[in-house]
Amino acid sequence: MLRSVLRRVLGGGQGWGAGPRRPIQSCSALVYRKHGPDLDQLRMEQWDLPAVGAHSVRLQILAAPVNPADINMMQGTYPILPEFPAVGGNEGMGEVVEVGAGVSSVRVGDWVIPVDAGFGTWRTEAVCDAADLLSVPRDVSLLGASTVSVNPCTAYRMLHDFQHLRPGDTVIQNGANSAVGQAVIQIAAALGLRTINIVRDRPNYEGLAAELKARGADHVMTEDELQRTGLGHILQEVPRPRLGLNCVGGVSGGLVLTSLDSGGTLVTYGGMAKKPLQIPAKSLIFQNISLKGFWMTQWKRNNRKDFHLLQSMVDALCAMLRSGQLTPPTCVLVPFQNYRQAIQATVQPHQCKQVLLMH
Amino acid sequence: MLRSVLRRVLGGGQGWGAGPRRPIQSCSALVYRKHGPDLDQLRMEQWDLPAVGAHSVRLQILAAPVNPADINMMQGTYPILPEFPAVGGNEGMGEVVEVGAGVSSVRVGDWVIPVDAGFGTWRTEAVCDAADLLSVPRDVSLLGASTVSVNPCTAYRMLHDFQHLRPGDTVIQNGANSAVGQAVIQIAAALGLRTINIVRDRPNYEGLAAELKARGADHVMTEDELQRTGLGHILQEVPRPRLGLNCVGGVSGGLVLTSLDSGGTLVTYGGMAKKPLQIPAKSLIFQNISLKGFWMTQWKRNNRKDFHLLQSMVDALCAMLRSGQLTPPTCVLVPFQNYRQAIQATVQPHQCKQVLLMH
Numbered sequence: 001m002l003r004s005v006l007r008r009v010l011g012g013g014q015g016w017g018a019g020p021r022r023p024i025q026s027c028s029a030l031v032y033r034k035h036g037p038d039l040d041q042l043r044m045e046q047w048d049l050p051a052v053g054a055h056s057v058r059l060q061i062l063a064a065p066v067n068p069a070d071i072n073m074m075q076g077t078y079p080i081l082p083e084f085p086a087v088g089g090n091e092g093m094g095e096v097v098e099v100g101a102g103v104s105s106v107r108v109g110d111w112v113i114p115v116d117a118g119f120g121t122w123r124t125e126a127v128c129d130a131a132d133l134l135s136v137p138r139d140v141s142l143l144g145a146s147t148v149s150v151n152p153c154t155a156y157r158m159l160h161d162f163q164h165l166r167p168g169d170t171v172i173q174n175g176a177n178s179a180v181g182q183a184v185i186q187i188a189a190a191l192g193l194r195t196i197n198i199v200r201d202r203p204n205y206e207g208l209a210a211e212l213k214a215r216g217a218d219h220v221m222t223e224d225e226l227q228r229t230g231l232g233h234i235l236q237e238v239p240r241p242r243l244g245l246n247c248v249g250g251v252s253g254g255l256v257l258t259s260l261d262s263g264g265t266l267v268t269y270g271g272m273a274k275k276p277l278q279i280p281a282k283s284l285i286f287q288n289i290s291l292k293g294f295w296m297t298q299w300k301r302n303n304r305k306d307f308h309l310l311q312s313m314v315d316a317l318c319a320m321l322r323s324g325q326l327t328p329p330t331c332v333l334v335p336f337q338n339y340r341q342a343i344q345a346t347v348q349p350h351q352c353k354q355v356l357l358m359h
Numbered sequence: 360m361l362r363s364v365l366r367r368v369l370g371g372g373q374g375w376g377a378g379p380r381r382p383i384q385s386c387s388a389l390v391y392r393k394h395g396p397d398l399d400q401l402r403m404e405q406w407d408l409p410a411v412g413a414h415s416v417r418l419q420i421l422a423a424p425v426n427p428a429d430i431n432m433m434q435g436t437y438p439i440l441p442e443f444p445a446v447g448g449n450e451g452m453g454e455v456v457e458v459g460a461g462v463s464s465v466r467v468g469d470w471v472i473p474v475d476a477g478f479g480t481w482r483t484e485a486v487c488d489a490a491d492l493l494s495v496p497r498d499v500s501l502l503g504a505s506t507v508s509v510n511p512c513t514a515y516r517m518l519h520d521f522q523h524l525r526p527g528d529t530v531i532q533n534g535a536n537s538a539v540g541q542a543v544i545q546i547a548a549a550l551g552l553r554t555i556n557i558v559r560d561r562p563n564y565e566g567l568a569a570e571l572k573a574r575g576a577d578h579v580m581t582e583d584e585l586q587r588t589g590l591g592h593i594l595q596e597v598p599r600p601r602l603g604l605n606c607v608g609g610v611s612g613g614l615v616l617t618s619l620d621s622g623g624t625l626v627t628y629g630g631m632a633k634k635p636l637q638i639p640a641k642s643l644i645f646q647n648i649s650l651k652g653f654w655m656t657q658w659k660r661n662n663r664k665d666f667h668l669l670q671s672m673v674d675a676l677c678a679m680l681r682s683g684q685l686t687p688p689t690c691v692l693v694p695f696q697n698y699r700q701a702i703q704a705t706v707q708p709h710q711c712k713q714v715l716l717m718h
Contacts (some may be wrong), residue, residue, distance in 0.1 A: 079645045268640050271640025271644075277637070277639075277640070279635050279636040279638055279650065280636075281630025281652070282630065284636075284651065285630075285653065285654045286438045286657075288652055288657065290649065290650065291650035292643065293643025293644040293647055294644065295644045295647070
């Protein structure tokens with residue numbers, strides 16, 4: 001599916017290198033032609049845009065983040081890879097500037113985001129099928145709209161699809177200060193759920209804990225503390241969690257697992273520690289804990305035909321963004337031409353999310 | 360629930376130590392009064408039986424196996440523990456010798472097995488509620504009937520409840536020579552499923568492989584071989600497995616996991632290696648593998664009210680026993696008074712299942 005999306009976005013072979021055929025517009029795009037550890041091969045190039053067809057639209061891309069998955073895709077270590085030449089970037093938002101005669105789902109001036117991964121959002125303009133876009137309201141912030149479709153959607157689905165949770169129920173997560181973790185805290189709070197948030201011990205722990213609590217975290221503790229004391233006194237205030245979210249793995253994932261209530265589910269969506277989860281048989285057999293994984297890209301593939309489900313999730317998240325219940329993660333805004341700075345910062349540890357501004 | 364079952368079986372305080380109150384019958388029972396590693400504390404004692412009430416029946420227990428869970432229960436390391444004094448044994452079969460006036464589900468002469476764990480089957484006779492019993496046909500072998508309710512039921516449920524499998528689909532399991540593993544091979548074959556069976560390398564490997572193939576195993580391989588070559592050529596003959604069964608843990612469980620098809624499920628029902636499963640995050644996230652546990656005791660608790668579901672499973676397994684599609688595991692038959700020999704053999708590695716014969 002990724003290849004067909006790319007082909008549609010790039011205009012069926014009329015992109016860079018194929019030579020202009022009645023080009024109506026061109027755009028600047030960040031292009032790569034091979035996989036590998038060398039990120040310097042990413043180049044800003046001029047790309048011809050195809051004419052807008054009956055069912056397609058032309059967008060000005062306004063903002064697009066640099067996510068770790070974008071880097072992994074360039075390196076060739078991600079489970080889906082593009083055809084070459086490829087435009088980087090999977091997430092972002094644009095404004096519709098031209099629509100085909102047969103398009104009724106969006107209008108000129110609408111804000112939109114791509115449905116699927118693999119769009120190639122690091123570009124100033126794109127022509128694509130109108131069916132590959134979801135609408136976002138214009139009264140949401142640029143940052144909120146351009147970063148809503150990966151991390152907040154992941155948090156939203158994990159809170160909805162794995163356990164039937166009711167207001168007052170508890171969720172426990174590690175990597176709680178990650179972009180997904182911060183969205184989990186806020187969406188959970190909006191749903192009336194309580195959160196127990198595990199972070200690695202660090203010099204500025206108190207400041208981080210205060211920041212997460214300001215977002216709505218009920219409890220914040222370090223991995224060391226959880227290992228030493230378990231959930232202890234926290235269980236006098238909240239019920240034992242039935243949902244655990246893990247993006248770390250190794251010991252940390254095991255700590256989240258053993259904190260769950262009988263019949264609970266541990267959902268893994270990342271493996272930052274690069275160490276396997278250690279699962280004692282008795283947790284599975286006698287505590288009836290289930291382990292599952294979540295990957296937003298696959299979820300979108302599985303639900304691609306249910307456009308209403310996709311749009312209603314984005315609408316719900318945009319409503320939270322508008323009301324302030326959900327705030328975008330702390331970001332560094334980087335002018336498009338300074339893209340190398342954004343790429344380099346993304347591969348460093350403990351950096352804020354980098355968002356490219358195209359215009 | 361276990362305590363209430365025991366109370367019903369023991370006759371509401373009229374058991375050993377409470378002094379006889381109009382005893383109608385007595386029985387020999389293997390009794391223990393504390394938990395701990397010392398298995399010698401198990402003693403053969405005379406136990407008074409209560410009178411048969413309107414809804415209860417009296418059984419002669421004919422045969423009862425010694426399962427590892429029985430030993431763990433005596434040691435106090437099992438998740439359910441009896442009240443003291445306790446009669447050992449969770450599985451077995453008996454013949455109805457007396458029924459209460461209000462009992463219609465069984466008749467004198469019927470063969471029966473306990474519904475729940477915790478019955479205390481190491482005894483010559485018992486009085487219990489008729490609702491605590493399932494019927495087995497009399498044309499099933501004594502060994503088959505007395506060993507059907509734990510291991511074959513576990514195999515049956517794991518093959519039915521975790522993936523929708525159709526004839527031709529593949530199941531992979533480790534510990535394939537365990538009692539459950541052998542039942543999995545036979546029940547899977549009866550269902551038209553293909554099995555890949557992993558065992559530890561051992562001196563008599565060829566003989567064991569031949570024995571498992573004689574039971575209906577499609578493929579048998581050692582852990583070392585699987586680690587070295589993966590499923591390799593086997594996948595030219597059978598589809599990649601969507602269900603994995605794990606009773607070992609550690610490296611072996613990980614090998615079964617990584618052999619599964621995308622969207623597959625690994626069900627853990629034991630942890631013989633006493634080492635945790637090591638689960639790479641990518642198996643969960645990008646292969647969408649789920650991990651679950653299975654415990655027959657809990658399944659019976661959850662489905663206690665659906666008597667038809669329980670009885671139909673036992674009927675299906677007895678039909679397989681009768682037709683020879685399912686054969687009891689290799690057993691050593693031990694006269695009841697020689698119970699110490701059966702207990703000692705059960706705690707040794709690589710011993711056949713020990714079955715006590717009461718009469």
